[in-house]
Amino acid sequence: MTAIQTVRLDRSWWGRHGGTATVWSLRALLVVALLVVWELTAERWFDITFTSKPSDIWTRLVQWHQDGTLWSNTWITVQEVVYGFLLGAAAGALTGFVLASARAFYQVLDPFIMALYAIPKVALAPLFIVWFGIGMSMKVLLAAATVFFLVFLNVAAGVREVDRGLIDAVRLMGGGRRDILVKVVVPSSMTGLLTGLKVAIPYALIGAVIGELVASNRGLGYLINDAAAQFDTAGVFATLVVLSVIAALLNLVVGLLDRRASRWKPLGEER
Template sequence: MSAASAAEPALPAATAPGTDRVPPLSAGSGPVKEDLNRTWWDKFGHSTIVWGLRAAVLVAFLTLWQITAGPVIDITFVSKPSLILERLVDWITDGTLWTHTWITLQEILLGFFFGALAGALVGYLLASFNLLYQVLDPFMLALYSIPKVALAPLFIVWFGIGMDMKVLLAAATVFFLVFLNTAAGVREVDRGLIDAVRLMGGNRRHVAFKVVLPSSMTGFLTGLKVAIPYALIGAVIGELVASNQGLGYLINASAAQFDTAGVFATLVVLTIVATILNSGVAVLSKRINRWKPLDEH
């Protein structure tokens, strides 16, 4: 055996010529494996702490309210949690709460749906045509600046005091918020993406549905989130101005009788409705934005 052949290191069996075996990875090389056997606390510990602190803040606030209402603050103006709970139980038992809540909920959902649908379509179409958007934008902003409370008497003249008036008032409130946010999302689309699609042979339809529409979803969803409380405001304002049913009517009737507990009980129900609607939009946002990186959700 020559010195050259003696000095040449022997090849491992796994890399010998004519074999397909792969040598085992040495320690410290290759992909890092993460142990997926996490404990319950590792998965839900942070959210548990957050929700626990939220509950603690709520309990502390209600306790302080209950203690100070009467001895410190006039109960006529602020009521107290125990009286509010008692009023809610009474209304649930005799069916008052279910009847009026269902009326208001229909007005909110219908107004939110039609207002959001119209706002998204008009915002997307107008923002897609630059000249048309520049011409109509000042008029849309002028209409948006009109207080929606001022529209209620006009809507009563046009549509009466039935449910249609409340639905349209809620829809008019939602429309402008969704329109402005959707239009802003369309106009802020990255021009580089549009140019890239066109360089690859894409036509206007490809640009509209593959680039502009997905990119404008952020503005659209922002408009939905912002519009939820305004849908409630529109429906309740219509009921406050002229109605004999709904949660707005309950607020009016309770206030007329100096029933502060009834007013606060109705506000609690409206808060719960708004929370449920916000949660629904949050779920929708996660499903629509699945294509985005996790840190952008």
């Protein structure tokens, strides 16, 4: 029998990362082009009272950076988002896994869960204020409630769609319930969990900022309210830029976790 030899391919940096570098270069070019067009056409085609322009937004960011307004309020919102995301994701993953494993129980609760999921989370803000006040805990719990259902539904779907053939194969090899759980159900549900985490990231931001918009004297939602009350369009856009950066960084973290968790998959199935 002929032994198979593995030949190492010494590819250049561009050969290994050229595709990714091209994509990121095009993205950066697109952003720069949009900003340049916006800057050049702002006062000619639009009323900057309503649209502002990139140079004014940058000036506002620099001003807030220098007086500490940006970092103090950003730190408050980041804490609310991270705590709410972790709390909602943990509760959603655990509940989804447990309930989906008990199929009969899940079928009984399914319509009630979907009814709760359908409630607009902004409608919960006044109730959460009554229950928890206007402190950070209210925003954390509102963000967690928003994240919970997205993670729960994706994890439950992953558990319920486990390949029955894999379960039968483990049983044929003498595996018990613990083997099926650890070697089949948990890995299969990881895809749903990671999808839920990715989808939930912006909603964690939405939940926290909604809480700040409704009742708060600090945080990025408060900055939006304060800037809008003063008709400071540049301030509103500056806050939105910061929120976008936070969302992008959280997405990057989850993406790294996704790649590490997907190493067990065949190459053709990695996302």
